Amino acid sequence: MEANELISTVQSLEPAATLRDKVDRPAMSVPKESVPALMRRLRDEPALSFDMLCAHTAIDWHNENRIELVYQLYSTKHRHYLAVFVSLLRDMPVVTSVSDVWRIAEWQEREVYDMFGVLYRSHPDLRRILLDDDWKGFPLRKDYKDEFMLEAPK
Amino acid sequence: MSAITVTSLDERIRRSIGADGGASTTQEYFVNMGPQHPSTHGVLRLVLKLDGENVREVIPVLGYIHRGVEKMGEHLSYRQFVHLTDRLDYLSALANNWAVAKAVEKAANIETNERIETIRTIVAELQRIASHQLWWGVFGMDLGAFTPFLYGFRDREKISDILEETIGARLTMNYIQPGGVMFDIHPDFQRKVKEFLTYFRPKLEEYETLLTQNVIVQERMRGVGVLTAEKAVSMGATGPVLRASGVAHDLRRSEPYGVYAKAAFDVPVGRNGDCWDRYWVRIEEIRQSMRIIEQLIDNIPEGKHLVVKPAVRTKVPEGIHYSQVETARGIFGVMLVSDGKDVPYRIHVRTPNFNNLWTVTETAPGWRVADLVTIISSLDIVVPDIDR
Amino acid sequence: MVVSESNQVVAPPIQRGGFFSNLATGLKSLLKGMGITFHYFSRPSTVVTQQYPENRATLKMFDRYRMRLSLPHDENGFHKCTACTICEQACPNSSIRIVSRKGAVTNKTELDRFIWRMDSCTFCNACVVACPFSCLKMSGDFECSVYDKSLLVFNLTRYAGPTSTVLMKVTDPQERAKMWEPRDVYSGPVPLRGTAVPGGGRTLGAPEPVKASAPVAAPTPAPATAPAASATALAVEEEGGKK
Amino acid sequence: MSSWEVKTIAQRAAEAMPESVLAGAGYVLLAVGFAAAFMALMGMALIYAERKVAAHFQCRLGPMRVGPHGIFQTVADTIKLLFKEDIVPSQSDKLLHLFAPYLSMMATLLALLVLPMSPVVQIADMNIGVLYVTAVTGFGVLGVLLAGWSSNNKWSLLGAMRAGAQIISYEVSATMALLVVVMFSGSMQLSKIVESQAEGWWIWRAPVIGLVSFVIFLIASLAEISRTPFDLPEGESELTAGFHTEYSGLRFAMFFLAEFINMFIVAGMAATLFLGGWMPFHIGGFDTFNSVMDLLPPGAWFSLKSGLVVFLIMWFRWTFPRLRVDQLMKLEWKILLPIGFVNLFAAAASVVFGWYFFPIR
Structure with a gap:
């Protein structure tokens, strides 16, 4: 499916979805409330059938006080990509898990929790994945500091 | 709430x-x-x-070898970040380098030439063969046969030597740079690669006799750890693991990069998604990679090997840039979030093994400990790639 | 869900028959495998082992092999480094530290010490590629094991002073000798970029208290033919002597 | 040789015993000393051979540093093992943990006593030799089980349980194969079995039947001594080291030695029962040929034959992968045992009707 067509299809599914610019593949910003329902539609809609969650990660926009989640979707059937962006408040990043839509989301969400502290509602097993269970802080946040860190090189 | x-x-x-x-x-x-x-x-x-x-x-x-590559990447220039990707999936170092180079080139609008792309394709395919050779040996060892391990390493050594002569390193190569490759190919490169191909073809037949056709190996793999296509896709598996489940998703075919579009090759797919299929797909991929190299090795066009001066710090325009390559283990993806500087604001690497590993939670239950070993081995896991 | 498109090969299923045919094919496959291993057993010429320390005389590394960074000195014992610090900036893990000084005669910035930390180097070759004067080289000398990590800090230059081009312009040997002074093996602490290594109170460039374990004497910039840098840790020097 | 009566040490001990207990005990000590020394030396030689053979199967050189071609490598390793710390896990069953290696070693030693290595080198020649060997080799599983249990390690226990199931199962087939030879030769005494092969070895003298039972015996014994492809109790890639994971130093060396001597015993038994033991290669009727063959002493013939079987066992090890537990059981109960039974019936028929080459005169 062409990029424009793809975007308009997504917008027909979720009117609140807006185009996310400065991304080099079709990308939509959606409100966080619509996440699990929209994701399920994206997967099940025959014209879209995004059956694979390639990667799920987050970007910490420290200055704007928000964390932006990125869901990179791929359809093995139609061979097209879509990136879905969800903005969360940096102080209380809570979103509903999509682990029942794509199995792999369970672990990718754990990683995002581990690195950014994003909390996932109705996640079956939310715990740290790469760091120890008792680790303090979320390392990929821009303001993360610990005693092992060296100063950034000039 | x-x-x-x-x-x-x-x-x-x-x-x-x-x-x-x-x-x-x-x-x-x-x-x-x-x-x-x-x-x-x-x-x-x-x-x-x-x-x-x-x-x-x-x-x-997970996490025993977590090094925080993504955090480190936020302090390194794009060119410097390349050498960290060597250390993720160290058996596909070149493909990983390529993913970063591709992302930066696409973002910064750097036009590479045909020679660069051909060299990249050839070395990446050579390393794919080397990676599968190593996997074959280790797979044999996991099943209890020690000898394949040595045979696999013996033949991998030939590729390591070829790459070492051109690149100067055997494992952490840091060869494919944004805007080209670090060195031009060595004068002997083409001859040695051709020699290797003639050397390795009969050896591959030996591999087949030693393990593929061995009745014990076949019985150990047949029907073990079946991963259905739906589950494989839902669990985000890529590479040979996904293809063994019957989904012919190969980036080299579906979105050709490099000069893959010029080369004729087949995509091996499995029937059931059991260990046998995963094994067979990899063995067949060795053959296909050899086919690709054979077609390209005599047709390396003339040109410069580097189009950007290496001393220059590449600035990437603001935005989010993706690139993906097909490594020996699956799709390696890089997401660059740039704020216009020469250092990424955030860099995310999507590693194939992270997703592939989790299929074991689905396939292993119900099988025995010995089968679990077979299943893990058939996934061809590289742990630093999982932990990053 | 076998997608059958063109240019695809599908895995063959494992064929199985009755009891006796399985037994026969199974035994045959096992015997064939034994044939292969015996093929190699009976041919000692297929042995690929290299007897490493014994074969030093014949062991040749490839020209591009990346190990020990070196700052090649020419036949007069002078290098081409201008202390521009591009390599320092290119280094991803801050393994290079360029200490420059104001030249005594020229009054221009020139190299005082080229400090390279092998302990944090990843041999990524970024410095060599980045050097605009091609004055760096990764040499093939790979026998660098030492017992003390502090011996892995090298000073690559043999003298503090300007580049060979500048020096060779001065024809009078007396005048030339004023422009450079010998530098020896460095054994002090090395600050990482932006931060100091804890425990080291000394600063770079200041005279170092010589450690007992560290090599003291340094070769003077005599006309050397070997391109390797002077700064060689003692243990390595001895190893090299045996070759 | 005529002046010196051929007697085994056990016979001498039995003769000396009524007159002087001390002399009898001296013979017993001599026997044990001989067996123990033989074990140690043979163990070292076998380990060296294994490493070299493995290396050349794998395009390597193997040990090359200690002595010419590394022949003193095992000596060095033995010294190292002797001086290594003997670690006993704190939560283990200490008594059993210490005792288990001896049990394993003892079974090996006992089996070694009856092996006829030449007409003069045999410590005891029992009239129930075959039965005795079967009995004492089965005894070795106890050591393995105890080692696995007492280590208080789950991997060890898994290995021990595998070993238990495996050794007990495969003993059935091994015995079945032995019975064929017992039937042919009409005796359980090992020296008599060897003598019965003067005209030809059982492996080819009884067409097919001998060969089949040889193969069955070899496979079943491999499983009994847990060598690849049946090395499940140790299964390095699965259980790290199986039942001896928690052993170190001397005690580990004992398991190691027992394993290698067991291999020799299997080879020796196979040579004795199927390949004519110390008998030179004879073909009934060809006297010139036979006298040429006689030039080699019996001990050399035995070494040659058992060496050949040892090489075969190593060859298997360095070619084949390992079976899975259920496949192992399937191989025994569904393949080897039925074939063994049919073979046994065929052997009975051939004994009754004299269907073999050069019938016993």
Whole structure:
């Protein structure tokens, strides 16, 4: 499916979805409330059938006080990509898990929790994945500091 | 809004034991497979719930070799970041380098020439063969046959030598740079690659006789650890693992990069998604890679090997840039978030092994400990790639 | 869900027959495998082992092999480094530290010490590629094991002073000798970029208290033919002597 | 040789015993000393051979540093093992943990006593030799089981349980194969079995039947001594080291030695029962040929034959992967045992009707 067509299809599914610019593949910003329902539609809609969650990660926009989640979707059937962006408040990043839509989301969400502290509602097993269970802080946040860190090189 | 609880590994194991604290399940017990275990290929830890020899549940525990590559990347220039990707999936170092180079080139509008792309394709395919050779040897060893390991390494050595002559390193190559390759190919490169291909073809037949056709190996793999196509896709598996499940998703074919569009090759796919299919797909991929190299090796066009001066710090325009390549283990993806500087604002690497590993939680339960070893080995896991 | 498109090959299923045919094919496959291993057993010429320390005389590394960074000195014992610090900036893990000084005669910035930390180097070759004067080289000398990590800090230059081009312009040997002074093996602490290594109170460039374990004497910039840098840790020097 | 009566040490001990207990005990000590020394030396030689053979199967050189072609490598390793710390896990069953290696070693030693290595080198020649060997080799599983249990390690226990199931199952087939030879030769005494092969070895003298039972015996014994492809109790890639995971130093060396001597015993038994033991290669009727063959002493013939079987066992090890537990059981109960039974019936028929080459005169 062409990029424009793809975007308009997504917008027909979720009117609140807006185009996310400065991304080099079709990308939509959606409100966080619509996440699990929209994701399920994206997967099940025959014209879209995004059956694979390639990667799920987050970007910490420290200055704007928000964390932006990125869901990179791929359809093995139609061979097209879509990136879905969800903005969360940096102080209380809570979103509903999509682990029942794509199995792999369970672990990718754990990683995002581990690195950014994003909390996932109705996640079956939310715990740290790469760091120890008792680790303090979320390392990929821009303001993360610990005693092992060296100063950034000039 | 209900409270979201964050649990711990102990909690997870307690849940696995059951609400009654294991009183009703005296048969079952937990063992740690790893972090130090001969067949977890590094420092991977699997908490196994066993019933005798039968695996009931697999809980992978990660992070023993987490180095924070993404955090480090936020302080390194794009060119410097390349050398960190060597250390993710060290058996596909060139493909990983390529992913970063591709992302930067696309973002910064750097036009590479045909020569660069051909060299990149050839070395990446050579390394794919080397990676599969190593995997073949290790797979044999995981099944209990030690000799294939040495044979695999013996033949991998030939490729290592070829790459070493051109690149100067055997494992952490840091060869494919944004805007070209670090060195031009060595004058002997083409001759040696052709020599290798003639050397290796009969050896591959030996591989087939030694393991593929061996009745014990076949029985160990047949029907073991079946991963259906739906599950493989839902679990985000890529590479040979996905293709063995019958989904012919190969980036080299679906979105050709480099000069893959010029080369004729077949995509091997499996039937059932069992260990046999995963094994066969990899062996066949060696053949296809040799085909690709054969077609390209005599047709390396003339040109410069580097189009951007290496001393220049490449600035990438603001925005989010993706690139993906097909490594020996699956799709390696890079997401660059740039704020216009020469250092990424955020860099995310999507590593194939992270997703591939989790299929083991689906395929292993119900099989025996010995089969779990086969399944892990058939996934061809490189642990630093999982932990990043 | 076998997608059958063109240009695809599908895995063959494993064929199985009755009891006796399985037995026969199974035994045959096992015997064939034994044939292969015996093929190699009976041919000692297929042995690929290299007897490493014994074969030093014949062991040749490839020209591009990346190990020990070196700052090649020419036949007069002078290098081409201008202390521009591009390599320092190119280094991803801050393994290079360029200490420059104001030249005594020229009054221009020139190299005082080229400090390279092998303990944090990843041999990524970024410095060599980045050097605009091509004055760096990764040499093939790979026998660098030492017992003390502090011996892995090298000073690659043999003298503090300007580049060979500048020096060779001065024809009078007396005048030339004023422009450079010998530099020896460095054994002090090395600050990482932006932060100091804890425990080291000394600063770079200041005279170092010589450690007992560290090599003291340094070769003077005599006309050397070997391109390797002077700064060689003692243990390595001895190893090299045996070759 | 005529002046010196051929007697085994056990016979001498039995003769000396009524007159002087001390002399009898001296013979017993001599026997044990001989067996123990033989074990140690043979163990070292076998380990060296294994490493070299493995290396050349794998395009390697193997040990090359200690002595010419590394022949003193095992000596060095032995010294190292002797001086290594003997670690006993704190939560283990200490008594059993210490005792288990001896049990394993003892079974090996006992089996070694009856092996006829030449007409003069045999410590005891029992009239129930075959039965005795079957009995004492089965005894070895106890050591393995105890080692696995007492280590208080789940991997060890898994290995021990595998070993228990495996050794007990495969003993059935091994015995079945032995019975064929017992039937042919009409005796359980090992020296008599060897003598019965003067005209030709059982492996080819009884067409097909001998060969089949040889193969069955070899496979079943491999499983009994847990060598690849049946090395499940140790299964390095699965159980790290199986039942001896928690052993170190001398005690580990004992398991190691027992394993290698067991291999020799299997080879020796196979040579004795199927390949004519110390008998030179004879073909009934060809006297010139036979006298040429006689030039080699019996001890050399035995070494040659058992060496050949040892090489075969190593060859298997360095070619084949390992079976899975259920496949192992399937191989025994569904393949080897039925074939063994049919073979046994065929052997009975051939004994009754004299269907073999060069019938016993």
